Amino acid sequence: MKAMRLSKTQPIEQRPLELLDLPAPVPGPGEVRLRVEACGVCRTDLHIIEGDLPLPRLPLVPGHQIVGVVDQAGKGVTRFREGDRVGVSWLFSTCGRCTFCQRDQENLCDAARFTGYHMDGGYAEVIVAPEAFVYPLSAGFSASEAAPLLCAGVIGFRALRQSNIKPCGRLGLYGFGGSAHIAIQVAVHWGCEVYVFTRSEEHRALARRLGAHWTGRAEDDPPGRLDSAVIFAPVGRLVLEALRVLAKGGTIAIAGITMTPIPALDYSLLYQERTVRSVANSTRQDVLDLLKLASDIPIRTEVHTFPLDEANRALHLLKESRFRGAGVLRIS
Ligand SMILES: [Zn+2]
Ligand SMILES: [Zn+2]
Numbered sequence: 001m002k003a004m005r006l007s008k009t010q011p012i013e014q015r016p017l018e019l020l021d022l023p024a025p026v027p028g029p030g031e032v033r034l035r036v037e038a039c040g041v042c043r044t045d046l047h048i049i050e051g052d053l054p055l056p057r058l059p060l061v062p063g064h065q066i067v068g069v070v071d072q073a074g075k076g077v078t079r080f081r082e083g084d085r086v087g088v089s090w091l092f093s094t095c096g097r098c099t100f101c102q103r104d105q106e107n108l109c110d111a112a113r114f115t116g117y118h119m120d121g122g123y124a125e126v127i128v129a130p131e132a133f134v135y136p137l138s139a140g141f142s143a144s145e146a147a148p149l150l151c152a153g154v155i156g157f158r159a160l161r162q163s164n165i166k167p168c169g170r171l172g173l174y175g176f177g178g179s180a181h182i183a184i185q186v187a188v189h190w191g192c193e194v195y196v197f198t199r200s201e202e203h204r205a206l207a208r209r210l211g212a213h214w215t216g217r218a219e220d221d222p223p224g225r226l227d228s229a230v231i232f233a234p235v236g237r238l239v240l241e242a243l244r245v246l247a248k249g250g251t252i253a254i255a256g257i258t259m260t261p262i263p264a265l266d267y268s269l270l271y272q273e274r275t276v277r278s279v280a281n282s283t284r285q286d287v288l289d290l291l292k293l294a295s296d297i298p299i300r301t302e303v304h305t306f307p308l309d310e311a312n313r314a315l316h317l318l319k320e321s322r323f324r325g326a327g328v329l330r331i332s
Helices: 043-049 143-150 152-162 178-189 201-209 237-244 284-296 308-319
Strands: 002-006 017-021 031-040 066-073 085-088 091-093 126-130 134-136 170-174 193-197 214-216 226-231 246-254 275-278 303-307 326-330
Touching: 002 308, 017 308, 031 085, 031 143, 043 308, 066 126, 066 143, 085 143, 091 126, 134 284, 143 152, 143 178, 143 284, 143 303, 143 326, 152 178, 152 226, 152 246, 152 284, 170 178, 170 237, 178 193, 178 201, 178 284, 178 326, 193 201, 201 214, 226 237, 237 246, 303 308, 308 326
Parallel strands: 170 193, 170 226, 193 214, 226 246, 246 275, 303 326
Antiparallel strands: 002 017, 031 066, 031 126, 031 326, 066 085, 085 134
């Protein structure tokens, strides 16, 4: 099988992913094998490739927003059969026993393994995954449209939940890439008034098209105070900007896996029961709920597709925010 593999972390400008022909994996007991149709590119892939995150193993095939068709089922598999169209997300497996797993916080599992991080991911023609962490996909989406739902979409959705936004509440979104352009569709569906803060005029135009009530830059004053905010851009200073316009009792959820340092803040910005929290990974239930909502609304993902061997270029453009919506590798 063809795969884009990382053997040494480097800046994406140096094209660290290498196109190789590797033996196709064989599904073990309880695992299914997928012929990958599409795999989204995510900022986390960029952090993995550039060495911003400690890597559990190398070489590694990245990619964790995977849509494919089951082409082989391992021993004991009961939920899927050959020909099923399915998705695989960032959460590859959990222990099922730790305190977090036992209290519906499997996203925080002490022994969680992640797709395209601990295990080879979807920048490849074939992958294997445990059937318990594979999701059926509705026929309403093409493979490329569905791929960004599996991480960008799910993280944005979990961040909305963690931001404590209520129906018809006033929500701020900071940064408007792959994740935010899906989150806004959920928030608009819930009747929220959404304000989008981003530097790019092109991203602001897309935000307005998707139902933003107001758009501007982080330094601008929106027409009203925010009940909740989600910060997608990995820029610590935005926490202060969001607190500056957050209503009393409001919550800020930070969706990224990394962020530049958050500057010292005056306690008065946080006082009046304002909350700042992070969002880490997502649970299987988050994925199932988002996929259901995506076909009910229906969510329309704006995707920019690339062939597998252009993964380096796709990630480079992502790093520079040079395309709207979500980047996707179209594999078969
Ligand atoms: Zn666990
Ligand atoms: Zn991701």
